[in-house]
Amino acid sequence: MSEPLIFEISQRGRRAPSHAPSDVPEHDLPADLLREDPPLLPEVSELQVVRHFTRLSQRNFSIDTEFYPLGSCTMKYNPKACNRLAMLPEFLERHPLGAVEHGQGFLECMYELQDMLAAVTGMAATSLTPMAGAQGEFAGVAMIRAYHDANGDHERREIIVPDAAHGTNPATATMCGCVAVEIPTGADGDIDMDALRDAVGPQTAGIMLTNPSTLGVFERKITEVAKIVHDAGGLLYYDGANLNAILGRAFPGDMGFDVMHLNLHKTFSTPHGGGGPGSGAVCVNERLEPFLPIPVVGKKIVDGEDRYVWLTEADRPRSIGRLSAFMGNAGILLRAYIYMRILGREGMRRVSEFATLNANYLMKRLADLGFDVAFPERRASHEFIVSLKAITSETGITAMDFAKALLDRGFHAPTTYFPLLIPECLLIEPTETEARQDLDAFANALAEIRDLARSDPDAVKAAPMTTPVRRLDDVRAARHLDLAWRPADDASQ
């Protein structure tokens, strides 16, 4: 059943009046500064609002309701305690510009979070301000550029990215005024070292790598990669998208990375929220610490007591500057802090242990069921790739068809068609919080779809049947743009 738009439920003259002051005060603002007509907003009762948005929520798949093995997104359980405690009223009511005397509790959490993130990455220092992975990438590349500029190395403007990289990597290079240079991946999933040697030079600002890579395997020659790039005068950027795979097992700092971002909404289980907010904290080694985005939380001893303060322009004159109006997604940072404290030292290592166990188990199950895994001779990290190319050639059923058929079986689809290198691929990331029986059920569902593809391909092509809508016409959406509702009597549309 469809759910009408909130505007279609609206009726003129109906309001939820208890949420606004009842007496409208007089004012003497000049009329030419005021709007003449009220904005187009619905007029609905509180129950209508609650019912409408509750119904909309029920038209979503989510971690709380379905297995959600979306590769590279780390859709693990988001603990309820993290949300509840980050939403304690005193935290919610704290003004960002309030004096530090009225924020010591919050700042202490942030200071400890900075330290813990540096500790789990083998880095020297942290800035929490970037508001998503892409902004963390921006901060990282901007720091690399600032570092070279500070050394008078103004010609270093090339950022090397592997062809399997997330699209944000090359897009970030462009935003920073750099040029992205792609290098290929070898047949074994590791970087093509000859191509890397050819790519580096006096124009190299740095390289952006995800390790384990987006192909779901650990880059085994990482130390050699680091040496080649450093010898050429470049720096190494670690994209933390896949940190869940190696948490507490290896440090990007030890691998030779100079700067990295963490996706706290992946590894540290803050909510994905239907597309954010994320949090892209950055960690650096000593040589990049002066360039960290501000503000950073510092600690002083005053009268024998710890006192937490903001470090800003005056303390960090070489900083790349501010990337948000205040200090980034503070409430999300609190959730990550709470999560890390609940898991503790041992729990951090269990994350990678069970994420890797689940991925390797599911990969083996699917291989045993006859699916082609992309790198069967390699160990999976926390995720792995299945290529459906052979099945597509045989039956015409594509990775997208599999994705839609999974929805009918109560599973969110894995990431499809990424990385771009592997044809008809599914990038599958089960995460550590899924139980074995759910992995088994998922593997069986994929096998069932494959069997159906052979016996009745039209039945697969018809999926999904059970979702609130069936396959949508994306071409129509792009050609006949309908980006906002307009009342029927509005002649302008």
Added chain:
Amino acid sequence: MPYIPHTDKDVAEMLAGIGASSTEDLFDEIPVGLRVDDLPGVPEALTEAEITRLMRRRARRDGEVVSFLGAGAYEHYIPAAVWDVATRGEFYSAYTPYQAEASQGTLQLIYEYQTMMTGLTGLDVSNASLYDGATAFAEACLMAVRANRKSKSGRVLVSRGVNPIYRSVTDAIIKGQGIELVEIPLRDGRTDVDALAQFDGQDFAALCLQQPTFLGTIEEADAITDWAHERNILVIGSCNPLSLALLKAPGDWGENGADIACGEGQPLGIPLSSGGPYFGYMVCRTQLQRQMPGRIVGGTLDIEGRVGYTLTLQAREQHIRRSKATSNICTNQGLMVTAATIHMSLLGAEGLRRVALACHANTRMLADALAKIDGVSIAFGPYFHEAVVQLDRPAQSIIEALGSQKILAGYDLSAHYPELGSALLVCATEARTSDDIGAYVAAFEDAMKKSQAA
């Protein structure tokens, strides 16, 4: 083991299936020299009860403050239903709606949000959100430079009335691309229209205003918009969205309206929360939609002809266009948009207008009372819900005196606006009662008596 469902039997059988003897084996592709076996920098685990005690204790240390601070983040009453519904697991723990059929809830909600934002701003096309008001402003500048094909300079005029932190963030974000911000001075707390003449004949991609200005004043946006458009300069309005329930929409500024509206969405149901997460909004004219950064939702039909929603115009985005994308943004602030959409639905146009008017009235009550104190004057008008209080002594002395009584007195303007002398930006939203305001004025007067004039 928190959140790990595996039994010992599961682990043994799974390892047997994989053909590994222990979970340690699963990390055998990590070179031995890189492996670590402990995290000494992370404390031991706490139980949920223990972390609850710890966080409650820390929260209590920060609480019980009465705020007259604004400066870009505003305390408003948020109806209980907003966050009760927004934090439902189906919204909270879903991701970007790439699988549209499994994400109709989020997608329809964003479509409704986009519609509401076009209504508030009087413009045509809204995206699904950006990170915050500051980065939305930076993205608007970048978008205007891309979109204005008549301009080659990469220069953008920015009023000194725009939040100084937004200008600083924008500079940090755009300077790598060689784009330059050029400041338009203020007169009497508003953009100096006469000063625009000095820029005649120069090439600019865009002109940026903030409405209301950082100093709380309401710009005469019509004349400035027309001046810019006569010179092929695009107009960007960074607007407090709550104020747009009352003030003229940017789409109606001047003869043809502004081209891009952007701003901080926090006043629409988002708690202060030490500065985030908030959300940035952006709305533009149809002609500019292909230069818009971020995600956009469109309506379409399914194979049975039913209405549904999906991400569209994705050819602008990083996962398709890579280094040629309009922005690197990917994850935005979806959960905040969920809350804001519920908030706007509960309040409606009339509710938001009443909140805006109550804020204005409270700030006037405060400003009028402060103006009666010796050594205090109110600098500028007309203002919306913030006013500049000029003092005959350092503002910091007042901030400290009131701070010791757990009152946040306002924002010290001396660092960013030294030309104003000692000045404090004060804000009294609808969340302040007349008792709060009375107590503030009494404490202010007391502090003035006890401290020295400069």
